[in-house]
Amino acid sequence: MESRNLGIARALAWERTPDGIELQCVTEGLAAARVALSAVAPRVVRVRVTAGPLGAAKKFSYVIGRPDTGPWSVDAAANRVTLRTAHLVVEVSLDPWQITYRTTDGRLLTHEVPDDANFAGQRFGPRPGFQVESGPNDPARRVLGVVETLLLDPEDHFYGSGERFTRLDLVGRTVRIWNRNSYGARSELAYKNLPLVVGSRGYGIFVDVPTAVTFHLGSASNRAYTVEAAGEELDYYLIAGTPKEIVSAYTELTGRPAVPPEWAFGLWASTCFVQFTTASVLEIARRLRAEGIPCDVFHLDSFWQRALMWCDFEWDSARIPDPKHLLAELHREGFHNCLWINPYVSLQSALYREGATHGYFLRRPDGTVYHPVVWSQRTERGMGLCAIVDFTNPAAAAWYRGKLEAQLALGADSFKPDFAEEIPDDAVFANGLTGAEMHNPYPLLYQKEVFDATRAHASRVVAWSRSAAPGVQRYPGHWSGDPECTFLDLANTLRGGLAAAMSGLAYWSHDIGGFWGDPSPDLFVRWAQAGFLSGLSRYHGATAREPWRFGDEALRIFRLYARLRSRLVPYLVAYGWQASKDGVPLMRPMVMEFPDDPAGYAFDLQYCLGRELLVSPVVRADGWVTTYLPRGRWTDWWSGALHEGPTTLQRRVPLHELPLYVRDDSLVILGPERSHVGERPADPLTIEAFVTTEAAFALRGDGGDVDLTCRRRGGEVTFEASAAPATFVLRVHDGPATTAVSADGRALPRLDATSLDRGETGWTVDDRIAVVRARARRIEIR
Numbered sequence: 130m131e132s133r134n135l136g137i138a139r140a141l142a143w144e145r146t147p148d149g150i151e152l153q154c155v156t157e158g159l160a161a162a163r164v165a166l167s168a169v170a171p172r173v174v175r176v177r178v179t180a181g182p183l184g185a186a187k188k189f190s191y192v193i194g195r196p197d198t199g200p201w202s203v204d205a206a207a208n209r210v211t212l213r214t215a216h217l218v219v220e221v222s223l224d225p226w227q228i229t230y231r232t233t234d235g236r237l238l239t240h241e242v243p244d245d246a247n248f249a250g251q252r253f254g255p256r257p258g259f260q261v262e263s264g265p266n267d268p269a270r271r272v273l274g275v276v277e278t279l280l281l282d283p284e285d286h287f288y289g290s291g292e293r294f295t296r297l298d299l300v301g302r303t304v305r306i307w308n309r310n311s312y313g314a315r316s317e318l319a320y321k322n323l324p325l326v327v328g329s330r331g332y333g334i335f336v337d338v339p340t341a342v343t344f345h346l347g348s349a350s351n352r353a354y355t356v357e358a359a360g361e362e363l364d365y366y367l368i369a370g371t372p373k374e375i376v377s378a379y380t381e382l383t384g385r386p387a388v389p390p391e392w393a394f395g396l397w398a399s400t401c402f403v404q405f406t407t408a409s410v411l412e413i414a415r416r417l418r419a420e421g422i423p424c425d426v427f428h429l430d431s432f433w434q435r436a437l438m439w440c441d442f443e444w445d446s447a448r449i450p451d452p453k454h455l456l457a458e459l460h461r462e463g464f465h466n467c468l469w470i471n472p473y474v475s476l477q478s479a480l481y482r483e484g485a486t487h488g489y490f491l492r493r494p495d496g497t498v499y500h501p502v503v504w505s506q507r508t509e510r511g512m513g514l515c516a517i518v519d520f521t522n523p524a525a526a527a528w529y530r531g532k533l534e535a536q537l538a539l540g541a542d543s544f545k546p547d548f549a550e551e552i553p554d555d556a557v558f559a560n561g562l563t564g565a566e567m568h569n570p571y572p573l574l575y576q577k578e579v580f581d582a583t584r585a586h587a588s589r590v591v592a593w594s595r596s597a598a599p600g601v602q603r604y605p606g607h608w609s610g611d612p613e614c615t616f617l618d619l620a621n622t623l624r625g626g627l628a629a630a631m632s633g634l635a636y637w638s639h640d641i642g643g644f645w646g647d648p649s650p651d652l653f654v655r656w657a658q659a660g661f662l663s664g665l666s667r668y669h670g671a672t673a674r675e676p677w678r679f680g681d682e683a684l685r686i687f688r689l690y691a692r693l694r695s696r697l698v699p700y701l702v703a704y705g706w707q708a709s710k711d712g713v714p715l716m717r718p719m720v721m722e723f724p725d726d727p728a729g730y731a732f733d734l735q736y737c738l739g740r741e742l743l744v745s746p747v748v749r750a751d752g753w754v755t756t757y758l759p760r761g762r763w764t765d766w767w768s769g770a771l772h773e774g775p776t777t778l779q780r781r782v783p784l785h786e787l788p789l790y791v792r793d794d795s796l797v798i799l800g801p802e803r804s805h806v807g808e809r810p811a812d813p814l815t816i817e818a819f820v821t822t823e824a825a826f827a828l829r830g831d832g833g834d835v836d837l838t839c840r841r842r843g844g845e846v847t848f849e850a851s852a853a854p855a856t857f858v859l860r861v862h863d864g865p866a867t868t869a870v871s872a873d874g875r876a877l878p879r880l881d882a883t884s885l886d887r888g889e890t891g892w893t894v895d896d897r898i899a900v901v902r903a904r905a906r907r908i909e910i911r
Contacts, residue, residue, distance in 0.1 A: 131263045132273065135160055136243055136256020137178075139224035149174075149212055150203055153182065154226060156258050158268035166228075168201035169366060171215035172378050176228070177364040180259055180272045185361040188562060189339040189570060191599035194382045216369045226257075230332065230367055238332045238369065239279045242353040253350035254278045260357070275363035277356045281347050286329035286730055287354075288372070288720060290344065291597060292321035292609065292629040292637075294621040297718060297733035299326065299346045306342040308550040308569055308596055312505060313645065314612040314621035320550055321597030321607065322569065323632040325379055329720055329730065333375035335366045335382065335599070339562075339570045359565070372721040373713050376633050380712025384603035386635040387580075388709045389591035389665075391806045391830070392465050393543075393606070394701045395425030396691055397593075397667035401674055402644075404432045406448045407455045413675055414462050418804055420677065422688050423695035425805045427459050428467040428545065428593070428667065437513045440471045441478035442532040456540030463805040467593060468541050471548040472529075472575050473503055473515035480532075481516055489525035490516035491556040491564070503551040517552065520574035521567070522559035533582040545593040546579045572596035580604035589831075593667070597634065602712070606636030606665045614643035614670070619656050620748035624733055626663065627718040635708040635715060638665035642674045650679040651750065651784060654686050658787035659746035661694040662738055664701075664715040686785045696799040699811050699828065703798065704739045706829035715739060723759045728775060732757040741795035741819075741826075742766075745788040752781045754788055762793035764819050764862060769897075771863075795819045796826040796837055812855035813888075813902070819862050820846070841865075846899070846910040856904040858885075864899030865910060867892070872905035 135156040143152040149167035156162055163184035167175040173196065179185045204211045212219040213233070220229040229240035245254035255276045262271040287299045290306065294314035304317070311318035324336035326344060336342045340359040347354055356365065368378045380386070398417060400410060410427065417424045433452070435445045444452045459466050474481045474490070484490055491499045504512050520526045533544065549572045556564035576594050580603075583590040594607050601607070609625050612618040626637045641660035642648040648656065648670070657676070660666050668674040676687035704715045713721075715738060719729035722737040735745040735756055743763065745756040758774035765772070766789040772778070782788060791797060796818055800811035818824060820841045828835040836851040844865040850857065870877045870892040880891035885902045892901040892910075901908050 133261060133263055134255040134258065134276070135261055135269060136258040137162055137164070137226045139226050140164075140221070143210055143223070145203055148198070149201075150210055150221075152210075152221065156268070157256070158263070160259070160261070160269035162258070166212050166219055166221070168198045168212060168214050170196035170378060170381065171199040172217065172369045172374060173366050173382070174212065174214065174217055174219050175364070175366050177362065178275050178277070179362045180269055180275070187362070187364070189566065191337050191570070191573070192382045193384055193600065196378075196381050217367070232331065232369060236331070238330070239282070242278045242280050245278055245350050245353040254345065254353045254355050255357075272361045274357050274359050275361070277363055277365065278353050279356070281350070281352060281354045282330055284330060286720065287326045287346050288329075288718070289323065289325045289327045289333070289628060289631040291319050291323040291632050292625040292634070293317070293319055294625040297624055297627055297631070297720075298730065299344070301347050303348040304344045304346065306336075306344075306569065308572065308598075310504065310548070310550045312611060314609065314618050314625060319625075320595050320610045321629060321632070321634070323597060323599055325599070325632050327372050327375045327631050329372070329724065329727070331369060331371075333368045333372075333379070335368065335379050337364045337366065337599070338362060339566050341565075341569070371724045372631065373724075376631070376714070376721070377712045380602060380633050383600040383633070385710070385712050386602045386605050386708050388589055388702075388705045389605055389636065390587065390589040391698065391702055392425040393591040393665065394698045394705070395666070395695055395806055396423060396661075397426040397428055397467065397665070398424050399428040399667060399669035399674065400430050400432070401669055402430055402671045403673060404448065405429070407450070410455060411458055411462075414459060414464055416675075416677070418462065420684070420688065421804075422676065422691045423802070423804050424691070425463075425465060426467055426543070426667075427464040428469070428669065430469045430545075430669070433468060438475045438478045439512050440473060441475060441480040442470075442536065443478070443480075453539050460540065463807055465542040466540070467543040467545055468536055469545045469547060470533075470579070471546070472518045472520075473548060474518065475512075476500060476514045476516065484516065484518070484525070484528065487524065487528070489518060489522060489528055491519050491552070491558065494555055494557060499553060499556050501551065501553050503548065517556070519559050520571070520578055521562070525559070526574075526578050530578050530582045533579060534585075537583065537586045542587075543583060543591050543593065544579050546576050547595050549575045549596040570598050573598040573600050576601050576604045593638075602633050602635055606638060607634050608637070608665070608667065609639040611644040612640065614646035614648040614652060616652060616655070616748055616750050618643055619652065619659065619746070620734060623659060623746060623748065626716060627733060627736055630714040630716045630736075631718060631721060633712060633714070635712065636664045636705075637714070637716060638663050638667055640670055641666070641668035642670050644670050647672050648679075650683040653679045654683050654784055655747050657687050658690055659744075661690040662742070662744045662746075662787065662789070666694055682784070689785070690787070692802055695803055696801070696815075698806055699800045699814060699830070700739065700798045703827060703829045707827070719757070719759070726759045726775070729757050729759055741792050741797050743790040743792065745790075747782060747787065752784065753779070754782060755779050756788050756790070758790060762821065763790040764793075765789075766791055769862065791817070791819045793819060793821050794824040796824045796839060798826060798828060810855070813858050814855045815858040815860060816848070817860050817862065818848070844911065848908040850906045853904050853906050856902065857908070859901045859908055861899040861910065863897060864894065867894055867899045867910055869911045870901050871909045872901070872903035873907055877901065877903060
């Protein structure tokens with residue numbers, strides 16, 4: 130049977146709907162089609178294309194949000210229908226068929242391209258419409274896929290599509306949205322495939338179908354790009370705005386991230402992918418305390434269970450005879466804990482027999498339980514044949530959740546939901562869909578069950594997941610999987626995290642040191658520096674990663690950055706709360722934070738952590754690093770050196786230094802030094818003020834919001850806080866020639882630095898930094 134492209138030729142009729150318009154269309158070859166355009170939000174329109182006169186029913190959707198559409202209208206003219214929202218204009222030419230997208234001021238965003246060919250007639254991209262199998266008298270006997278082809282502007286850049294370990298800009302590439310266990314960070318394969326592309330010219334596209342989606346982003350043609358969804362529908366949302374606005378609108382549709390508990394923002398230690406005992410875990414935990422390394426979480430990886438039994442939730446009693454005691458001891462030492470899990474059940478376990486008896490696993494087309502090979506026998510230690518839990522079966526989901534509940538009752542605090550990328554195409558799910566339809570959504574169902582089970586025991590929770598689907602950002606956090614231990618893989622991993630950020634994942638992390646292999650001391654240090662300045666932070670690997678294993682210098686530097694991480698927790702928590710409101714991730718690529726500076730787009734190995742800090746990790750063994758600083762004044766965090774942007778710095782930095790810069794007119798909030806966040810409250814709070822005119826910061830947490838502002842007028846500085854939940858240590862960099870300081874109208878004494886460090890209220894000047902310590906809502910420096 131012939132396979133071919135049928136483009137939509139014209140609209141025969143259209144009608145108004147409660148949220149837009151619906152058009153009855155016909156393709157070349159006279160096949161029927163239906164196109165629905167909907168106003169979804171002021172910046173968002175939805176386009177759904179299906180074959181047939183009635184349109185296929187929606188089988189699965191990632192969208193859970195119902196934004197306020199704002200004002201919208203439909204206008205009709207000769208041969209044209211126009212849908213308008215507050216920020217978008219969608220024009221539909223009825224005959225010949227074409228959709229055009231503009232901003233409300235008339236600027237062209239893109240339009241359909243039905244004729245992507247050269248003057249010799251050689252076609253590069255398909256016509257907007259359908260890929261079909263045709264019979265002699267049946268032009269669309271079977272719909273294989275639905276295609277959109279849109280204009281590619283010469284200045285277009287596209288980002289996102291999930292966690293991709295390649296260059297951040299996707300233009301010129303073909304990207305297939307299909308989750309895979311990529312076994313590292315060296316190819317186009319990805320654990321986290323998300324059908325969202327974020328453009329640099331004012332729009333992005335999110336495709337709401339569960340099947341495979343392929344973006345040809347200028348790889349087949351440099352005039353147009355195509356979006357192809359396997360199956361019977363293409364359902365996409367065109368979102369107008371800056372990268373932040375696009376990601377915010379996407380997360381409004383698919384769900385905002387939850388805020389993890391405060392302890393999740395500290396360092397996570399790990400047993401790593403090696404066998405361990407109760408004694409070895411407690412020995413490492415106590416040494417971390419003895420070494421003065423702040424740490425909040427101790428992760429117990431796969432070998433809390435017996436080899437070849439994963440994942441049956443049974444503790445290995447030979448090595449951990451009393452797991453409740455172990456978890457309690459960790460709690461006494463100030464560590465929360467995390468247990469590794471996956472959705473696969475070993476055929477050798479009693480749990481398999483239980484699940485198979487009740488029909489809790491995915492099935493083959495013939496109705497038997499599916500026993501796929503889902504991991505490499507070369508690299509995975511302790512894993513055998515398995516079955517896969519079917520989370521579309523409510524009874525199976527409740528059964529699996531009960532296993533999690535038992536561990537939570539034992540003292541578990543969180544879980545690491547690993548794997549979930551290798552769902553067979555022909556598997557049959559309880560909801561009637563196939564593996565081809567549920568392969569990509571499966572991580573969402575899996576992580577939801579884990580997160581909800583944990584949330585039943587605590588108001589704020591966290592997970593540590595590898596795979597992804599649209600909506601998993603609701604269940605933070607996520608880590609980059611299993612990179613090899615090289616500087617190349619460090620760079621690739623960093624790019625993966627920034628791509629994940631452009632895809633709406635607010636909390637991303639990676640294995641400090643890399644996973645597969647043994648890192649050199651220098652690599653371990655450089656990876657740790659990047660890790661401590663990421664959204665979440667954990668050391669882990671296929672071999673041991675305790676920092677003292679890498680020598681005294683590495684241990685000293687690791688400790689330095691672990692302490693900085695611990696002090697940054699209030700800053701990171703504040704951005705976590707902000708992400709829960711707008712969906713903007715903690716780590717921001719340059720194109721996200723500075724969309725009006727095209728010079729910065731190419732710098733995809735640096736990022737902003739929040740608004741204030743620009744991080745430029747060293748990803749070369751020789752210590753050389755190139756950093757781009759956008760327009761404005763920037764301060765070197767370590768030396769205090771000032772740089773005027775835009776400028777590019779090329780430096781060879783010593784091992785102990787991570788290039789870190791502070792944006793002008795910024796307040797960076799630091800907590801006190803603590804071995805873990807539960808040791809004592811975050812009091813005092815240090816405010817590192819880099820202010821030329823005015824800076825503001827919203828300090829957010831469980832206790833509410835505190836708005837901080839700092840203004841500088843000539844030789845006077847005024848700091849104000851909406852509340853004073855703690856003592857403030859205000860440090861004004863490049864401070865004025867200070868002669869007097871007051872707090873809430875009371876004059877403060879000038880003290881020496883030692884007295885301030887002891888906790889006395891007063892002020893001093895330390896190397897051109899004006900330092901004030903007071904519990905007050907208003908501090909004035911003159």
